[in-house]
Amino acid sequence: MAERISIKFVPPRCPSRPSLLSPFRLTADWCSMLDVTLAPAPGPIGGGATPKDKWSNFDPTGLERAAKAARELDASRHAKDALSLAQMQEQTLQLEQQAKLKEYEAAIEQLKNEQIRVQAEERRKTLSEETKQHQARAQYQDKLARQRYDEQMRQQQLANEENLRKQEESVQKQEAMRRATVEREMELRHKNEMLRVEAEARARAKAERENADIIREQIRLKAAEHRQTVLESLKTAGMLFGEGFRAFVTDWDKVTATVAGLTLLAVGVYSAKNATAVAGRYIEARLGKPSLVRETSRITVLEALKHPIKVGKRLTSKAQDALEGVVLSPQLEARVRDIAIATRNTKKNKSLYRNILMYGPPGTGKTLFAKKLAVHSGMDYAIMTGGDVAPMGREGVTAIHKLFDWANTSRRG
Numbered sequence: 001m002a003e004r005i006s007i008k009f010v011p012p013r014c015p016s017r018p019s020l021l022s023p024f025r026l027t028a029d030w031c032s033m034l035d036v037t038l039a040p041a042p043g044p045i046g047g048g049a050t051p052k053d054k055w056s057n058f059d060p061t062g063l064e065r066a067a068k069a070a071r072e073l074d075a076s077r078h079a080k081d082a083l084s085l086a087q088m089q090e091q092t093l094q095l096e097q098q099a100k101l102k103e104y105e106a107a108i109e110q111l112k113n114e115q116i117r118v119q120a121e122e123r124r125k126t127l128s129e130e131t132k133q134h135q136a137r138a139q140y141q142d143k144l145a146r147q148r149y150d151e152q153m154r155q156q157q158l159a160n161e162e163n164l165r166k167q168e169e170s171v172q173k174q175e176a177m178r179r180a181t182v183e184r185e186m187e188l189r190h191k192n193e194m195l196r197v198e199a200e201a202r203a204r205a206k207a208e209r210e211n212a213d214i215i216r217e218q219i220r221l222k223a224a225e226h227r228q229t230v231l232e233s234l235k236t237a238g239m240l241f242g243e244g245f246r247a248f249v250t251d252w253d254k255v256t257a258t259v260a261g262l263t264l265l266a267v268g269v270y271s272a273k274n275a276t277a278v279a280g281r282y283i284e285a286r287l288g289k290p291s292l293v294r295e296t297s298r299i300t301v302l303e304a305l306k307h308p309i310k311v312g313k314r315l316t317s318k319a320q321d322a323l324e325g326v327v328l329s330p331q332l333e334a335r336v337r338d339i340a341i342a343t344r345n346t347k348k349n350k351s352l353y354r355n356i357l358m359y360g361p362p363g364t365g366k367t368l369f370a371k372k373l374a375v376h377s378g379m380d381y382a383i384m385t386g387g388d389v390a391p392m393g394r395e396g397v398t399a400i401h402k403l404f405d406w407a408n409t410s411r412r413g
Helices: 061-075 079-210 212-250 252-286 301-306 308-316 330-349 366-377 395-408
Strands: none
Touching (some): 061 079, 079 212, 330 366
16 A cells, blocks of 8 residues: 655755755755655556545656756865865854853753762761761660669669568568567566576575574674674774873973974964965966957967967067058047047157047957957957856956956066
């Protein structure tokens, strides 16, 4: 069965850019001249089906026009120039095509690189996600392990507590049994001891009843012997004392010596007692401090021996400001500073001091200012309280006298 085929030659980019099939510079109607149409051949004469032939509808007009144009172009004097120009255009087109191919290859390579980068990024994300999943799984497994360990520890602790409770109950039972056994043994021992004591008492009472006469006779003999011995001792001592006293009284020299000796002994004891008291008060006034003094800046021998470094610093320290560390109102501060200056000048001029009475609630700086004033004026200070005198009773007057005697011995005032 014949087929109808239509072949149409259409050069691309015509007429300015002829394709590879037309290396010649053609006229404007070149494309139309190359149109070849294959029409089906006319059917056979006569009735029936017309057979189709691929060359039956061929139109040679286009080929004729192309052949004519080729002859004209060949006969033209610009044929060589047109051919070379066509070749140059074709080379240019080939170079452009190669450049485009390289651009396409570069674009393809860039696409490949981009695809590789995207694949690497996806792989990295996948690995990161897998790492996170692994970490989460590891954390979950660790959490489960910790929970299992905690549960095991709790179960073990409960078991240990149960065992400890059972052991304590067992120990308590054993202790109760031991205590009951000991109490039973003590009860039996007590009963046996009571029975033994009762038996011994009964035996002793029976023996005493049987030997009562013998015992009374022994007691009577011992008492008579003791009485005779005491009487003989008294007689002998009386005879010796009487003879000695008689001999002492008859000898006046011995009497005189004895009286003189006793007198001298009494005088010595009284003198030693008074001298010891005087020496003690002197030593206490010079070296120690009275019991009423709670704190003092006066340096004693005992304090110098106990705290040599502290005493050395106190001796080498300079005079301080009387109001250093004391916070007062401006008016009161000026008044107190005048008192400090006047007291220091009184010490220098050796005149009479003024008495100061400070009053106020605790913690307002009275004692602190008194200490600072004494140090600033170059004098000693001593702190006492009336509450220490009241419990002494009648001894309080003596203690106060000792306090003032001790204060009068200060060289600094």
